[in-house]
């Protein structure tokens with residue numbers, strides 16, 4: 458079997474084996490997806506408002522001291538009188554965040570594209586259905602003018618911005634376009650219409666930034682902190698979750714079908730405390746009002762102990778009542794592939810995304826999604842806070858009976 462990367466009309470064969478795809482799906486590759494075209498801004502109110510770099514630089518996930526909420530804070534209002542703008546509202550996490558905020562009684566304004574989701578597969582009606590209970594604002598977060606015009610059309614002030622934006626393909630340019638530029642647009646536009654708090658869905662892996670999307674996120678995080686330093690009435694909460702369930706479920710159905718569980722090295726190279734979409738959404742919703750989350754970096758995992766890929770595989774075989782069967786892949790294979798792609802990028806620059814995807818795969822094969830301690834040079838599971846009740850074991854049980862629907866990683870553009 459082989460797969461090709463097409464660049465500038467040149468077709469390059471890339472090696473692929475039967476388990477190659479599984480290795481990649483075994484990692485937290487959430488970024489191999491396509492983005493759809495922007496849309497002119499328009500507003501759909503479903504209910505009335507109550508108008509009331511360095512490559513190896515390590516970044517510590519330390520928490521700032523708890524600060525007092527600004528005096529004029531929206532926090533004194535009832536949720537029904539608080540207007541929360543959610544960007545990235547149609548994503549895996551963003552959609553749960555919208556549901557949770559609606560459930561808690563906030564006035565939610567969900568910014569969306571008319572064709573949302575992986576490959577733009579949700580049309581306008583489906584998008585409106587997904588965002589039921591929120592006021593849907595069709596706009597383009599990648600264009601500041603368009604976004605500002607849409608918010609002006611709303612005619613209401615914004616109190617809080619929640620960003621769950623993320624590049625859908627994880628490529629170098631798209632990461633900067635979404636994880637930095639579009640997220641920055643939502644800050645600038647939100648501020649223009651009065652926002653005094655910003656909740657950012659980031660990622661725990663930015664502590665050790667080796668990848669382009671991590672650098673893009675870090676740049677935005679730094680500017681958010683600067684904004685709060687310039688204006689004491691403005692606050693932020695930066696949420697840095699560990700792994701999502703969808704990123705760990707890729708092998709469940711294959712193992713059920715009798716295939717071995719694929720892992721790198723001895724299966725103990727990395728570990729994580731996975732968190733479900735509803736639990737993470739609940740934590741993010743807490744950040745809207747919780748004063749003890751103001752101006753904080755908030756690493757967050759799910760309940761229970763940290764799990765290595767080996768332990769995840771063992772859990773799966775136990776649930777199936779089968780003898781464990783592992784396929785251990787040397788991590789050096791990825792180093793070799795990355796070396797080849799890095800070399801090819803020099804000749805074919807348009808292969809930069811393929812090279813970046815290789816690095817993403819390598820990163821998640823070897824780096825834990827836990828709090829990193831620069832002092833010890835180690836990840837620390839005990840210092841990685843837990844939140845919520847949903848366990849990976851329950852998630853595996855659900856996938857074994859119901860499949861992976863709703864947990865898709867999205868289109869893989871290269872692998």
Ligand SMILES: NC(=O)c1ccc[n+]([C@@H]2O[C@H](COP(=O)([O-])OP(=O)(O)OC[C@H]3O[C@@H](n4cnc5c(N)ncnc54)[C@H](OP(=O)(O)O)[C@@H]3O)[C@@H](O)[C@H]2O)c1
Pocket residue numbers: 485487492493544545546547548549550551569570572573574575577597598599621622623624625635658659660661697698699700701702704
């Ligand atoms: N996977 C993990 O294990 C993991 C762990 C920790 C942290 N994270 C981080 O969590 C974040 C969110 O992940 P997710 O899985 O919820 O993301 P996702 O499902 O890919 O959703 C991305 C959101 O951004 C929007 N978006 C992307 N490109 C856009 C564009 N060009 N114009 C307008 N909107 C655009 C999408 O809108 P459309 O629906 O219109 O495309 C969607 O609402 C990421 O930053 C990731 O790094 C992931």
